[in-house]
Amino acid sequence: MVCGGFTCSKNALCSLNVVYMLVGLLLIVVAAWGKGFGIVSSIHIIGGVIAVGFFLLLISIVGLIGAVHHHQVMLFFYMVILFIVFLFQFGVSCSCLAMNQGQQEKLLNSSWNIMSNDTRISLENKMDCCGLFNNTKTDFVSDLHLCEAPCVKKKSCLTCGEKMLQHSSEALKILGGVGLFFSFTEVVQNAAARMLTGTQK
Known part of the structure; x- marks a missing residue:
């Protein structure tokens, strides 16, 4: 039996949407679990993940x-929103894959500066590090004085920036690759929705 027309488009669209529903539920559950167990203390991060x-x-x-x-009508609005999401996700994925170390350092600096003190302290304790890059001696003394990580007692603290950069390239490649893959599934969803709007029951 040849797959075409209304039935195939409907089945493909339903299947992809069920997968995306499960991903959405998973994000909400993981965010709630992270908050419940105190893994992530920042309400902004939790709120962002739940919103997505x-x-x-x-x-x-x-x-x-x-x-x-x-x-x-629903399919039309669905296609428009999906196209906007595709453009945004494709751009972010390509940016992740193209980001070099200098750009990663700038991104880490800007993220570090907008973090609340509680989030910084929590991150330092979990990663066992102090400060971001501590480019100057004043920064290092200031960050070491405020830091509560276990490494302070051992007097052998690495900066959090160094630890993050060790894994950020791999993480960005994975994020970019996964984002790029899912952006192309959105093209398939859009095509299936477009076929449905042009076919009859």
């Missing part, structure tokens, strides 16, 4: 209802 999970869940539900009921 909720958005994925919502857009997947819209796509699923639109596909099942062959609702033209």
